[in-house]
Amino acid sequence: MVNVGAKKITQRKATAKATMFLGKEIIGLLENKELYIKKGPVFQTAIIAGIQGVKKTAELIPMCHPLLINGVSITIDIINTTQIEIICAVEIEGKTGVEMEALTGVSTAALTVYDMCKAISQKIVIQKVQLVEKTGGKSDIKNP
Numbered sequence: 001m002v003n004v005g006a007k008k009i010t011q012r013k014a015t016a017k018a019t020m021f022l023g024k025e026i027i028g029l030l031e032n033k034e035l036y037i038k039k040g041p042v043f044q045t046a047i048i049a050g051i052q053g054v055k056k057t058a059e060l061i062p063m064c065h066p067l068l069i070n071g072v073s074i075t076i077d078i079i080n081t082t083q084i085e086i087i088c089a090v091e092i093e094g095k096t097g098v099e100m101e102a103l104t105g106v107s108t109a110a111l112t113v114y115d116m117c118k119a120i121s122q123k124i125v126i127q128k129v130q131l132v133e134k135t136g137g138k139s140d141i142k143n144p
Helices: 042-055 099-117
Strands: 010-021 071-078 083-094 125-135
Touching: 010 099, 042 071, 042 083, 042 099, 071 099, 083 099, 099 125
Parallel strands: none
Antiparallel strands: 010 083, 010 125, 071 083
């Protein structure tokens, strides 16, 4: 792990997003922006799983520092008749960034949606996972 002992504590935030193809069959089952199946509410479960992913990032990614997270926000939006977008924002006051936590959170949420919906359709695709924004530390990043 990189030694961050000499770094200053700053306010840091990272946002990541995942785009998923679910298909019309699955999107057609939505009720009030939620998908209720035998396993339970898909999006609510994915949000909880994503938060757990953020909290366990240091256990999953070998060189990540364990961090005291200030806050996590995960949203799931329907983009069109076949796709959803998952956004995970993580905040901390610390000496290292939270990009990996945001990426792990959004990936875990996407994998949970996949797991819960795979019995309905085998055509589900996690199309893209990316860092959208990072602030704090040495440099800020903003991707489209």
